[in-house]
Each structure stands twice: as structure tokens, then as C-alpha cells.
Amino acid sequence: MHAAVVVFPGSNRESDVARALRRSGARVSMVWHADQDLPAGTDLAVLPGGFSYGDYLRCGAIAGRAAAMDAVRAHAARGGLVLGICNGFQILCESGLLPGVLMRNVNRRFICHRQTLRVERTDTRFTSAYQKGQVIDVCVAHGEGNYFADAETLARIEGEGRVAFRYCDAAGTITVEANRNGSLNAIAGVYSDGGNVLGMMPHPENFVEGLIGGTDGRGLFDSLAA
Amino acid sequence: MKARIIVTLKTGVLDPQGKAIEAALRSLGIEGIDSVRQGKVFDLEVSAGDGPAAEATLRTACEKLLANTVVENYAIEIL
Numbered sequence: 001m002h003a004a005v006v007v008f009p010g011s012n013r014e015s016d017v018a019r020a021l022r023r024s025g026a027r028v029s030m031v032w033h034a035d036q037d038l039p040a041g042t043d044l045a046v047l048p049g050g051f052s053y054g055d056y057l058r059c060g061a062i063a064g065r066a067a068a069m070d071a072v073r074a075h076a077a078r079g080g081l082v083l084g085i086c087n088g089f090q091i092l093c094e095s096g097l098l099p100g101v102l103m104r105n106v107n108r109r110f111i112c113h114r115q116t117l118r119v120e121r122t123d124t125r126f127t128s129a130y131q132k133g134q135v136i137d138v139c140v141a142h143g144e145g146n147y148f149a150d151a152e153t154l155a156r157i158e159g160e161g162r163v164a165f166r167y168c169d170a171a172g173t174i175t176v177e178a179n180r181n182g183s184l185n186a187i188a189g190v191y192s193d194g195g196n197v198l199g200m201m202p203h204p205e206n207f208v209e210g211l212i213g214g215t216d217g218r219g220l221f222d223s224l225a226a
Numbered sequence: 227m228k229a230r231i232i233v234t235l236k237t238g239v240l241d242p243q244g245k246a247i248e249a250a251l252r253s254l255g256i257e258g259i260d261s262v263r264q265g266k267v268f269d270l271e272v273s274a275g276d277g278p279a280a281e282a283t284l285r286t287a288c289e290k291l292l293a294n295t296v297v298e299n300y301a302i303e304i305l
Contacts, residue, residue, distance in 0.1 A: 058294055065291060094294065101296045108242045148239065148297060182240070 001026040001225045003044040006072065008033040008063045008091075013049035013205065017085060020205040021046070024221035033066040044081040044224055045072045047088030049141075049203060059102060059144045060090030069095050081125055081224065082197040086142055089189070089199030098190055098199045099157060100149030102142075106182025110143040114213075115202055116178065117188050118168040121161060124191065126198045128226065129219040135172040136165075136216035138202045140181075145201040147183035147190070154184055164189035164198055227272045228305040229284055231292055234265035239297045268292055280304065 003026045007014050018028045021044075029039045033052075038045055052063035063069070069091070076082050076097055084092040092098040105111060116137055119130040130136065149157065157163060165188040167179040179186040181201070189200030204217030235241050241263050248262040274283040284302045293300040 057291070061291065061294065093296075099296075101294055103240065103297065104242045106240065106242055108246055146240075146242075150296070 001043050002029070002039070002041050003027070003046055003224075004029045004031045004038045004042040005046045005048055006031045006033060006068050007048070008050070008052035008066060010052040010054055011048050011050035011087070013085065013087075013203070016203075017046055017048045017205040020208045020217065020221045021225065023208055024218065024225035026221070026225045031068055031071075033063065033068045035068050036071060038068075038071045038075055042075060042080065044083060045075050047072070047082070047084040047091050049086030049088060052087055052091065055144075058094065060087060060092075060094040063087075063091045064094030064096075073097065076192070076194075076197050079194065079196055082192075083126065083224070084197075084199040085203060085205065086145075086201055089201055090144065092197060092199040097197050098192055099153045100147055100190065102144050102201070103146040103148050104144050105142070105146050105180070107180065110141075111145070111180050112141040113139060113180075115140045115180075115188075116168055116170050116172075117165040117202055118172050118174070119165060120163050121191075124164070124195055124198075125224060126191075126220055127164065127223055129223040133172060135168060135170065136204075136219065137214050138204050138207050138217050139213075140202045142181070142201055145181040145183065147181075147187040147201075149184065157187075157190060158185065160193065162191040162193070162195075163187055164191055165200055165202070227276055227280060229270045229272050229280065230303045230305055231268040231270065231284065231288060232265060232301045232303070233268070233288075233293045233298050234301075235263055236297055236299055
């Protein structure tokens with residue numbers, strides 16, 4: 001597994017995600033946003049969290065049109081894997097690789113806390129190391145994570161089983177309280193129609209070492225590197 | 227030539243910032259404002275010809291970057 005982590009001005013989680021990928025056995029290269037190509041042999045393109053371009057205009061809007069994103073789009077069109085975490089998810093929505101958009105949190109606050117998620121599918125390249133319906137403990141840190149799509153798009157996403165993770169309580173129940181950013185249908189992560197692109201707001205890369213709070217994020221990187 | 231582009235949220239899209247401003251106006255005792263929706267204004271100097279050519283350029287700018295048409299509408303004014 002060769003992963004290419006795309007770094008934008010303002011990205012700040014690239015080292016964490018690279019470390020999580022290496023821990024699971026992936027080879028990792030860093031790619032600068034102005035690069036026209038991904039390294040030869042890239043299996044997975046990763047858009048890390050952060051505040052690309054200072055969140056100017058809209059979160060992910062300017063990064064979504066960066067040169068490296070043309071390479072990421074071409075990679076996705078060939079069936080290559082793409083993972084976007086937090087700001088990376090916002091960039092994927094802004095670049096047109098995923099449907100919908102991430103709006104300001106419903107409570108208007110930057111939220112930063114541990115968060116339980118329900119794993120909706122395990123028959124994907126991203127989640128095979130988890131159990132279906134498993135509740136994983138990771139964390140969130142964002143001001144704009146409120147997933148929105150128009151009714152028709154939302155119905156299509158749900159109908160095609162493209163929800164990857166939902167915000168839930170510790171028992172795996174979807175509740176209003178557990179969905180603190182106000183996302184439609186408590187959506188925390190979405191797959192593309194081909195299933196090879198995943199965007200998610202929570203940070204699995206934060207929780208790959210027991211020493212720093214938990215290891216439930218490992219499953220995602222283990223699945224990818226398997 | 228100068229142009230102004232106004233980007234607004236589509237009807238039905240939740241606007242937490244607009245809601246906060248609405249509440250702040252109420253708390254200031256300013257009566258008679260029923261709702262607030264926040265948008266963006268872009269003032270542009272345009273050299274891409276005039277009339278239809280400029281408008282086409284501005285429309286491309288809106289579609290490609292200035293507005294996210296999933297949730298936003300845009301209006302172009304040539305000043």
C-alpha cells in the first residue's frame with residue numbers, strides 16, 4: 001500500500017495521518033498542493049485535516065481547486081482510493097468528488113471532543129477490519145462539520161448505502177445529543193458512488209496509540225493497508 | 227468595468243450564523259426584523275471585455291469558485 005498525503009498551505013494533520021498509515025504498514029509520500037501528479041504507484045491519496053488556505057471563502061473551497069486535486073480526481077476516476085479526513089472531507093465535497101457540503105455546526109461552535117461512531121458497512125476497502133454496527137471511539141475537532149445535501153441527493157446516498165459512519169451514543173444509538181454538529185441523518189462519513197472515495201469529519205488518526213487515548217482509529221488504516 | 231456578485235444561501239438551507247445575528251438584533255431591542263440570512267458580496271474589477279463576454283466570465287467565476295451551488299445562489303450585477 002503506497003499512500004500519498006497531499007499537503008495544502010494550512011494543513012496540520014498530515015504528520016499524524018502519515019504516522020497512522022505507516023503504523024499499519026503503508027508506505028507514505030508527501031505531495032505538495034501545487035504538484036501536478038501523484039507519485040507513480042500511488043494506491044491511496046489522503047487529504048489530511050487542518051485549515052487549508054485559512055478556510056477562506058468556504059472550508060475546502062480553494063484547496064478543492066488546487067493543482068494536486070486534478071491529479072486526485074484523475075486517480076479517483078481510475079478507481080484509486082481517496083481518503084479525506086475533516087478538512088479533507090470538506091475539500092472532497094468542494095472538489096465534486098463527494099456529494100453534499102459541510103456547513104457551520106448547528107450550535108455555531110467549534111466542537112472538540114471524543115465521539116462515538118457507528119460503522120455502517122464493513123464490505124469496503126476502508127472498514128474491513130471493523131465489525132458491522134461496531135461502535136468506535138474517536139474524536140472530532142471542527143467548526144464546519146454539519147453535513148448537508150439536498151433531499152434527492154440524500155435519498156440517493158442512503159438508498160445506495162453510501163453512509164460510512166454515523167454519530168451515535170456509546171450504545172450505538174443515533175440520538176440528537178450524539179449528533180452535535182447537526183448533520184443530516186447523523187452522517188459522519190460518506191462514500192463516493194464507486195465506493196473508492198471516503199470523506200469523514202472525525203479523526204481516526206488521533207486514536208491509534210493507547211498512550212494517547214485510544215486505538216479505535218487503527219481499524220481504518222489497518223483495513224486500507226491490508 | 228466593475229461588477230458585484232452577491233452569494234446567498236438557498237431557501238431551506240440552515241444558516242446558523244444568520245440565526246445568531248437574528249438573536250443578537252433581538253437582544254439589542256431592535257424590533258420588527260423577523261429573520262436574517264447571511265450572505266457574501268464580492269466587488270470585482272473586470273477587464274474581460276464588456277457585456278456578454280464579461281458576464282460569461284463572471285458566471286464561470288461563480289460556478290467554479292465563488293459559490294457552492296449545492297447550497298448557494300449567486301446574482302451578478304454589472305455596475
